[in-house]
Amino acid sequence: xxxxxxxxxxxxERDGRISNVxxxxxxxxxxxxxxxxxxxxxxxxxxxxxxxxxxxxxxGRSFEVILQVDLASQETSVVEGFEREVAALDEVxxxxxxxxxxxxxxxxxVADLASYESFLTRRIMSVRGVGKLSSHFAMKNLxx
Amino acid sequence: xxxxxxxxxxxxERDGRISNVxxxxxxxxxxxxxxxxxxxxxxxxxxxxxxxxxxxxxxGRSFEVILQVDLASQETSVVEGFEREVAALDEVxxxxxxxxxxxxxxxxxVADLASYESFLTRRIMSVRGVGKLSSHFAMKNLxx
DNA sequence: GGTGAAAGCTAGCCGGC
DNA sequence: GCCGGCTAGCTTTCACC
Numbered sequence: 474x475x476x477x478x479x480x481x482x483x484x485x486e487r488d489g490r491i492s493n494v495x496x497x498x499x500x501x502x503x504x505x506x507x508x509x510x511x512x513x514x515x516x517x518x519x520x521x522x523x524x525x526x527x528x529x530x531x532x533g534r535s536f537e538v539i540l541q542v543d544l545a546s547q548e549t550s551v552v553e554g555f556e557r558e559v560a561a562l563d564e565v566x567x568x569x570x571x572x573x574x575x576x577x578x579x580x581x582x583v584a585d586l587a588s589y590e591s592f593l594t595r596r597i598m599s600v601r602g603v604g605k606l607s608s609h610f611a612m613k614n615l616x617x
Numbered sequence: 618x619x620x621x622x623x624x625x626x627x628x629x630e631r632d633g634r635i636s637n638v639x640x641x642x643x644x645x646x647x648x649x650x651x652x653x654x655x656x657x658x659x660x661x662x663x664x665x666x667x668x669x670x671x672x673x674x675x676x677g678r679s680f681e682v683i684l685q686v687d688l689a690s691q692e693t694s695v696v697e698g699f700e701r702e703v704a705a706l707d708e709v710x711x712x713x714x715x716x717x718x719x720x721x722x723x724x725x726x727v728a729d730l731a732s733y734e735s736f737l738t739r740r741i742m743s744v745r746g747v748g749k750l751s752s753h754f755a756m757k758n759l760x761x
Numbered sequence: 762g763g764t765g766a767a768a769g770c771t772a773g774c775c776g777g778c
Numbered sequence: 779g780c781c782g783g784c785t786a787g788c789t790t791t792c793a794c795c
Binding site (some may be wrong): 485486487488490518519520521522523524525526528531532537539556560565566567568569570571572574575578610611612613614615616 | 683
């Protein structure tokens with residue numbers, strides 16, 4: 474992981490579909506060694522994969538909500554069931570367990586307010602162990 | 618945006634570096650028409666770009682914190698200054714303005730607890746208008 | 762949506778530093 | 779051990795049906 478590797482990573486984070494020839498010329502290397510570095514970064518797990526970035530509007534997911542969840546119980550079976558069920562939901566874009574309060578942080582992406590009401594009522598409130606819910610609606614996306 | 622377009626988007630979200638030949642065969646099309654669809658999706662803005670997914674550990678960014686911010690003032694100049702300065706910080710991975718409380722939601726990725734203390738003190742607390750700060754540390758990443 | 766041909770890229774191999 | 783040049787084979791991409 475020298476400065477060339479970091480340059481490669483920076484370019485591929487910016488545009489993951491750049492050709493190897495173009496990438497090589499940008500970091501100041503010829504295509505052969507450049508490709509070898511990329512392959513080594515992929516094999517070692519530094520580069521985990523490549524994803525297309527899709528406009529949320531086009532997929533009916535432009536309404537973002539930050540949902541904070543506290544469980545009513547911290548029994549192992551309740552915790553494991555909650556984590557498994559919530560992680561499996563398509564509307565859940567991001568899902569973290571936190572230290573302290575709240576117990577969980579969930580980022581949800583749906584089409585509109587009505588979809589969110591339905592999601593919360595039918596998908597979240599029906600999960601065993603759910604205690605307190607607190608929804609925070611995104612006004613504006615400033616980064617990420 | 619028919620079912621073939623949706624299939625293309627699903628495949629490219631899963632692997633954004635798949636070859637056009639492979640993509641065409643997966644969605645049941647020949648390479649020519651498949652490429653035309655991809656190009657149309659890119660030109661229309663449905664596909665915004667492609668990104669390499671990099672292991673946060675390799676970049677010294679495996680310590681994630683959810684930071685909630687309330688401003689002391691909602692003056693236009695204070696709000697605009699705060700948003701501009703925070704969005705420009707490398708450690709800030711995600712940044713949203715919310716309705717209600719808190720005013721802002723910030724996701725931060727740094728190397729460790731010491732880096733976070735330094736980030737909060739030197740980069741956030743120095744910004745004009747910052748009122749209440751509340752940090753929530755991620756224990757476990759369950760999705761996203 | 763499919764076909765075919767030209768241009769460009771990938772990925773292996775070998776020599777040099 | 780890593781870079782650079784070369785070549786064979788494949789992919790991308792375009793005009794045309």
